[in-house]
Amino acid sequence: MQNNRSSWLGKYRELLAAITLFLILDLGVLAFNTFTSHLIERDTALINTAGELRVYSQQLTKALLTLRQELHAGEPVQTSLAEIGEAHAAFGAALAQLRQAGQGGGLWRTSMDATGQERLALLEDYWGPIETAILPLRDNPHPIAIDVDSAATKAVGRNVRLMQLADDLTRHLEAQAVARAAWLRYIQVGAILLATLNFVFIVFKFIRRLLHSDRAAEQARRETRDILATVREGLFLLDRDGRIGGQFSRSLPALFGLPITGGQAFAPILAQLLEPEQREAAQDYIDLLFNRKVKPALLETLNPLREVALKHQDERRKGPSHLAFSFTQVQEAGEVSALLVTVTDISRQMQLAQALAVTEARAGSEVESLLALLDQDPAQVRDFLDATRSRLDQMNRALQDVRPEAQAYAELINQVFRGVHAIKGEAGSLGLTDLAAQAHQFEDVLAPLRRRHDLTGDDLIPIAFQVGELRQKLARIDAVLTRLARLPDKPATPAHPLTELKKQIEHLALKVAEDLNKKVRVEVVYPSPEPDLDANLLRHLHTMLPQLVRNAVAHGIEAESERRQAGKPPEGTLRVEFLPTPDGGLSLSVRDDGRGISCARIRARLIELGHSPERVETMSEKELLACLFMPGFSLEATAHAHAGRGVGLDLVRDMAAQAGARLRLSTLPDAYTQFTLQFQPMPCA
Amino acid sequence: MRLKLLIVDDSMVIRNRIARLCLDMRLPSLEIVGLAGDGRQAVDLAERFRPDLVTMDLTMPHMDGEACIAHIAARLPETRILVVSALSDKATALRALKKGAQGFLHKPFSDAALIEALLELIR
Numbered sequence: 001m002q003n004n005r006s007s008w009l010g011k012y013r014e015l016l017a018a019i020t021l022f023l024i025l026d027l028g029v030l031a032f033n034t035f036t037s038h039l040i041e042r043d044t045a046l047i048n049t050a051g052e053l054r055v056y057s058q059q060l061t062k063a064l065l066t067l068r069q070e071l072h073a074g075e076p077v078q079t080s081l082a083e084i085g086e087a088h089a090a091f092g093a094a095l096a097q098l099r100q101a102g103q104g105g106g107l108w109r110t111s112m113d114a115t116g117q118e119r120l121a122l123l124e125d126y127w128g129p130i131e132t133a134i135l136p137l138r139d140n141p142h143p144i145a146i147d148v149d150s151a152a153t154k155a156v157g158r159n160v161r162l163m164q165l166a167d168d169l170t171r172h173l174e175a176q177a178v179a180r181a182a183w184l185r186y187i188q189v190g191a192i193l194l195a196t197l198n199f200v201f202i203v204f205k206f207i208r209r210l211l212h213s214d215r216a217a218e219q220a221r222r223e224t225r226d227i228l229a230t231v232r233e234g235l236f237l238l239d240r241d242g243r244i245g246g247q248f249s250r251s252l253p254a255l256f257g258l259p260i261t262g263g264q265a266f267a268p269i270l271a272q273l274l275e276p277e278q279r280e281a282a283q284d285y286i287d288l289l290f291n292r293k294v295k296p297a298l299l300e301t302l303n304p305l306r307e308v309a310l311k312h313q314d315e316r317r318k319g320p321s322h323l324a325f326s327f328t329q330v331q332e333a334g335e336v337s338a339l340l341v342t343v344t345d346i347s348r349q350m351q352l353a354q355a356l357a358v359t360e361a362r363a364g365s366e367v368e369s370l371l372a373l374l375d376q377d378p379a380q381v382r383d384f385l386d387a388t389r390s391r392l393d394q395m396n397r398a399l400q401d402v403r404p405e406a407q408a409y410a411e412l413i414n415q416v417f418r419g420v421h422a423i424k425g426e427a428g429s430l431g432l433t434d435l436a437a438q439a440h441q442f443e444d445v446l447a448p449l450r451r452r453h454d455l456t457g458d459d460l461i462p463i464a465f466q467v468g469e470l471r472q473k474l475a476r477i478d479a480v481l482t483r484l485a486r487l488p489d490k491p492a493t494p495a496h497p498l499t500e501l502k503k504q505i506e507h508l509a510l511k512v513a514e515d516l517n518k519k520v521r522v523e524v525v526y527p528s529p530e531p532d533l534d535a536n537l538l539r540h541l542h543t544m545l546p547q548l549v550r551n552a553v554a555h556g557i558e559a560e561s562e563r564r565q566a567g568k569p570p571e572g573t574l575r576v577e578f579l580p581t582p583d584g585g586l587s588l589s590v591r592d593d594g595r596g597i598s599c600a601r602i603r604a605r606l607i608e609l610g611h612s613p614e615r616v617e618t619m620s621e622k623e624l625l626a627c628l629f630m631p632g633f634s635l636e637a638t639a640h641a642h643a644g645r646g647v648g649l650d651l652v653r654d655m656a657a658q659a660g661a662r663l664r665l666s667t668l669p670d671a672y673t674q675f676t677l678q679f680q681p682m683p684c685a
Numbered sequence: 686m687r688l689k690l691l692i693v694d695d696s697m698v699i700r701n702r703i704a705r706l707c708l709d710m711r712l713p714s715l716e717i718v719g720l721a722g723d724g725r726q727a728v729d730l731a732e733r734f735r736p737d738l739v740t741m742d743l744t745m746p747h748m749d750g751e752a753c754i755a756h757i758a759a760r761l762p763e764t765r766i767l768v769v770s771a772l773s774d775k776a777t778a779l780r781a782l783k784k785g786a787q788g789f790l791h792k793p794f795s796d797a798a799l800i801e802a803l804l805e806l807i808r
Contacts, residue, residue, distance in 0.1 A: 281780075304779065
């Protein structure tokens with residue numbers, strides 16, 4: 001406050017000084033005027049007095065002549081004597097007055113200067129003899145004639161000269177007075193000019209200051225406007241009545257996605273932006289900000305709008321998806337008079353944060369997947385990868401060959417969906433969570449398309465993209481597997497390899513059965529304690545067993561309904577037996593109690609594949625069964641997850657040949673199928 | 686003048702912990718005038734002893750914390766209330782403050798946090 005006052009005084013000091021000077025000058029001119037008029041009055045009186053001398057001299061001369069005449073005629077003389085006395089006294093008084101006027105000095109001096117006094121002295125010299133002659137007549141009621149004659153003669157003789165002298169004096173005084181008046185006028189005019197100049201100065205100064213402050217105010221307004229127009233944040237003041245102030249940043253409507261006007265209530269805007277619970281919390285928060293009872297530090301931590309997701313946009317409101325609000329209390333006289341609200345668009349940050357979270361999760365699941373790979377049987381994973389790759393190839397082909405009509409698109413999407421779903425399940429069972437997540441994402445893309453009936457070619461584009469994504473994931477897993485396989489060290493042989501193998505067999509069989517909606521019971525039999533097995537032999541087992549197990553569940557064991565019709569228990573049985581042979585070898589049998597292999601079916605499938613019926617008819621049972629081991633041969637016309645690709649038994653045959661094992665197949669239609677592998681004792685074992 | 690403190694919480698463990706902590710704080714100016722296990726009891730004790738400070742749980746039988754705060758704030762406007770609750774969302778805290786509480790402390794809380802919150806309320 002003190003500061004305010006001193007700065008206020010400083011600001012107007014010049015103006016105040018100028019006005020004071022103006023007033024002083026005005027007062028000075030007024031005083032000088034009064035003084036001057038007084039002097040002029042005095043000069044005028046003096047001039048009059050000098051003029052009167054002439055009159056009194058005339059009166060005196062006339063009265064003396066009248067007295068002489070009355071004396072000679074013996075008439076009464078009282079009146080003349082009285083006139084003489086009056087004229088004499090008046091003359092004397094006027095002389096005294098003029099004499100006194102010559103005595104003043106400085107500003108107070110009158111127009112009676114040295115020359116005037118000389119003239120006055122001359123006049124007094126002339127007057128002296130007349131006065132002397134008159135003296136005997138004064139106060140004497142009976143004057144003698146001789147005195148009267150002498151006085152009259154002197155008065156008549158000197159009267160003309162005396163009047164001339166009085167005239168001279170009067171003229172001199174007049175000239176002096178005129179000169180002095182002129183001088184006084186100059187002073188007056190000068191003072192008035194000064195006062196006027198001062199006034200002009202004040203006006204000029206005042207106008208300049210006004211213009212200056214106007215310019216400053218305009219500048220400030222423009223700066224505020226520029227700031228509000230340029231700033232990316234939404235800025236506005238919120239008053240106690242919950243209304244938005246008249247000045248707000250231009251970005252505010254875009255941030256809210258709503259038109260905003262000054263004085264508008266804030267609550268309805270919040271209602272359009274926020275879900276009801278959020279809005280309620282926001283309103284409570286704003287109310288508390290105006291309430292001085294709650295500490296600002298506590299409130300700061302409770303801002304429910306620090307990061308807020310906005311309601312879904314629609315046609316009426318377009319704008320950011322996330323906003324950040326910050327509130328600053330504006331205090332006035334110890335009370336919160338308003339809140340300065342800053343609104344920032346944090347959509348991009350939130351998207352980045354979400355993307356980062358997804359990437360982190362993905363990176364995590366990728367690492368998890370790779371770690372999971374280490375726990376899996378590489379052959380099994382390879383098998384899965386092969387199957388998945390061929391599935392994806394099939395999808396790609398189907399995408400290319402699809403007939404351009406909505407119905408065909410719908411069928412294709414259903415087919416792809418089933419395939420992706422299978423990939424997801426298999427990947428999950430192998431612990432490849434990353435791949436499973438990718439497949440899940442693929443399903444999310446497909447799900448809405450499955451519900452539509454108006455599909456067009458464009459709808460297939462994201463499917464092709466997703467197929468590509470899955471392929472990339474497969475390639476990564478493949479690369480890791482290849483590297484693992486290249487590790488120079490001999491793979492560590494587990495302490496109980498057959499127990500491990502048993503777990504994997506059970507896992508795979510149950511999974512395939514589940515996928516094909518079949519029921520299977522797995523029996524794995526091996527001697528206890530486990531025989532020592534050669535590492536090479538184990539590797540062969542790991543490659544071949546999954547194929548045989550998959551085959552048995554997919555082809556051998558029937559669906560539940562089919563089994564019931566055949567009078568079998570609904571649950572199929574898969575029996576895997578490891579049996580050491582007396583010569584130190586190992587016999588492995590994989591047997592299912594399924595439908596067996598019908599030679600008729602093999603024949604039919606061969607004819608279907610283009611072999612000549614005549615040749616096929618003449619083939620023996622052994623020859624027909626041998627066809628099952630041909631590359632690319634499958635009894636299934638269409639491939640599904642676990643069979644039909646024609647890869648499997650040929651692989652087993654090749655591996656058996658490599659391992660020097662004998663492979664046998666025995667089957668009885670509607671009863672069983674059994675593959676037996678007879679491993680020779682290993683030279684190194 | 687000693688400040689009168691009322692402790693309101695439906696958990697005896699929490700009540701005793703706050704009480705012991707306040708006694709251990711060696712603040713001679715603090716006097717515990719009551720321990721309430723539910724909202725109704727809290728209101729009764731508050732009206733009888735007119736405490737200066739209340740630590741208030743929110744989820745309680747009979748009368749919940751919010752109703753309790755509103756009641757005490759209306760009857761005893763000078764009483765300062767510190768909410769001590771496991772409800773951690775901001776909306777709950779804001780509602781409690783709006784009803785008339787002046788402080789908010791999340792459960793679980795450390796000894797230091799409770800002392801700080803109480804001191805903040807006294808200041």
